[in-house]
Amino acid sequence: xxxxxxxxxxxxxxxxxxxxxxxxxxxxxxxxxxxxxxxxxxxxxxxxxxxxxxxxxxxxxxxxxxxxxxxxxxxxxxxxxxxxxxxxxxxxxxxxxxxxxxxxxxxxxxxxxxxxxxxxxxxxxxxxxxxxxx
Amino acid sequence: xxxxxxxxxxxxxxxxxxxxxxxxxxxxxxxxxxxxxxxxxxxxxxxxxxxxxxxxxxxxxxxxxxxxxxxxxxxxxxxxxxxxxxxxxxxxxxxxxxxxxxxxxxxxxxxxxxxxxxxxxxxxxxxxxxxxxxxxxxxxxxxxxxxxxxxxxxxxxxxxxxxxxxxxxxxxxxxxxxxxxxxxxxxxxxxxxxxxxxxxxxxxxxxxxxxxxxxxxxxxxxxxxxxxxxxxxxxxxxxxxxxxxxxxxxxxxxxxxxxxxxxxxxxxxxxxxxxxxxxxxxxxxxxxxxxxxxxxxxxxxxxxxxxxxxxxxxxxxxxxxxxxxxxxxxxxxxxxxxxxxxxxxxxxxxxxxxxxxxxxxxxxx
Numbered sequence: 091x092x093x094x095x096x097x098x099x100x101x102x103x104x105x106x107x108x109x110x111x112x113x114x115x116x117x118x119x120x121x122x123x124x125x126x127x128x129x130x131x132x133x134x135x136x137x138x139x140x141x142x143x144x145x146x147x148x149x150x151x152x153x154x155x156x157x158x159x160x161x162x163x164x165x166x167x168x169x170x171x172x173x174x175x176x177x178x179x180x181x182x183x184x185x186x187x188x189x190x191x192x193x194x195x196x197x198x199x200x201x202x203x204x205x206x207x208x209x210x211x212x213x214x215x216x217x218x219x220x221x222x223x224x
Numbered sequence: 225x226x227x228x229x230x231x232x233x234x235x236x237x238x239x240x241x242x243x244x245x246x247x248x249x250x251x252x253x254x255x256x257x258x259x260x261x262x263x264x265x266x267x268x269x270x271x272x273x274x275x276x277x278x279x280x281x282x283x284x285x286x287x288x289x290x291x292x293x294x295x296x297x298x299x300x301x302x303x304x305x306x307x308x309x310x311x312x313x314x315x316x317x318x319x320x321x322x323x324x325x326x327x328x329x330x331x332x333x334x335x336x337x338x339x340x341x342x343x344x345x346x347x348x349x350x351x352x353x354x355x356x357x358x359x360x361x362x363x364x365x366x367x368x369x370x371x372x373x374x375x376x377x378x379x380x381x382x383x384x385x386x387x388x389x390x391x392x393x394x395x396x397x398x399x400x401x402x403x404x405x406x407x408x409x410x411x412x413x414x415x416x417x418x419x420x421x422x423x424x425x426x427x428x429x430x431x432x433x434x435x436x437x438x439x440x441x442x443x444x445x446x447x448x449x450x451x452x453x454x455x456x457x458x459x460x461x462x463x464x465x466x467x468x469x470x471x472x473x474x475x476x477x478x479x480x481x482x483x484x485x486x487x488x489x490x491x492x493x494x495x496x497x498x499x500x501x502x503x504x505x506x507x508x509x510x511x512x513x514x515x516x517x518x519x520x521x522x523x524x525x526x527x528x529x530x531x532x533x534x535x536x537x538x539x540x541x542x543x544x545x546x547x548x549x550x551x552x553x554x555x556x557x558x559x560x561x562x563x564x565x566x567x568x569x570x571x572x573x574x575x576x577x578x579x580x581x582x583x584x585x586x587x588x589x
Binding site: 106107133137138139140144161163165167182188191193206 | 246462499500
């Protein structure tokens with residue numbers, strides 16, 4: 091590396107907003123609330139300032155647990171349980187594969203995974219019709 | 225033209241499942257900077273929402289705001305525009321041109337009288353109506369005509385919100401913002417040069433969801449996006465607090481990502497969402513790229529005393545120069561304003577348009 095390259099060297103990383111520990115505490119409080127009161131919490135990761143690399147650091151701390159689900163509705167979605175049971179990472183993409191939203195949901199099962207009543211009613215009618223054709 | 229089918233029904237007919245709808249609502253809540261706990265309320269409102277007609281007028285602008293919007297990755301612009309709003313007039317995006325385009329605007333205004341949403345980008349010249357015309361109609365006349373029966377107005381970009389670059393000292397065209405002309409309609413300012421795309425779509429989504437404009441700050445900006453200043457949400461803020469600053473763009477502090485305050489960063493006096501929402505699909509924002517904030521979402525940001533001067537440096541002389549410039553501009557504006565009012569009254573009487581010849585005549589007089 092010559093002297094010019096040395097002088098242009100830009101150091102990345104090492105920036106800290108200090109937001110990761112409070113966020114982890116917020117998740118801890120939410121998990122306690124889920125256990126004690128059955129209340130779910132959703133945290134929008136877009137609403138917090140993060141230094142370059144900090145969000146990845148957070149995701150590394152949460153890790154990947156036993157369940158990973160791919161949803162295909164208005165683009166892909168990835169729903170992953172962290173190594174901490176009840177703490178889920180949800181990433182929504184649009185049809186172009188761009189991230190539309192990134193959330194941490196503290197719940198037993200993320201709401202978007204549950205079959206919706208109206209969809210089930212429509213499915214019931216569709217299945218009925220299919221049976222009549224047989 | 226507007227489709228009166230409720231959004232929920234329209235989406236189902238397009239094969240969108242409830243899961244898809246829930247996802248749409250979750251990302252819309254995030255887009256509007258609303259807490260995720262609002263998702264059920266948003267779902268309920270959107271289920272029965274109807275598509276508003278939108279008329280988009282571009283005046284003295286660079287098309288940067290439209291460029292920003294068309295690169296929006298949020299619940300997809302194409303989804304927002306083609307499924308959720310009825311964009312009935314937009315010079316740059318519409319297929320029609322000339323008389324057909326103007327006919328589309330007039331038809332949309334007539335059909336949706338009192339209910340359509342007017343989006344404006346660009347400032348309006350008062351100095352001479354011919355500085356900027358569309359189909360021979362001055363910007364001022366077209367704005368007044370379309371605003372008269374609009375439900376609400378969204379001034380997109382700093383030019384429409386506060387005058388922007390055309391309004392910068394010495395403001396040769398006498399450029400003013402929308403709210404300096406229209407006084408009797410709800411107006412929301414979405415400033416930025418350009419505004420963050422999801423902020424534009426977020427405001428549209430809010431109107432679509434709740435049928436009204438979001439809560440605004442003292443400068444008419446939606447609080448959800450402009451409630452915090454860049455400085456307070458900046459990841460470099462801890463360096464400011466520790467007194468660690470970059471003094472040049474290539475010193476040790478710059479390389480280590482220290483605070484850019486001394487290099488003219490206007491983050492402490494600029495209210496916008498760049499530090500959290502960021503740009504280019506959430507990749508980065510100017511400070512993350514190593515350059516201070518220019519303050520582009522604030523009124524008169526071009527005349528704030530130099531992009532590279534620290535906020536702590538005195539700008540007294542510059543302010544005085546600007547004040548004198550504004551006074552001179554105002555006097556000139558008053559004179560030409562009288563001329564314009566006469567011209568406009570005459571034009572209104574016959575719905576006359578302004579031609580190049582008219583301009584040349586006025587320049588000589």
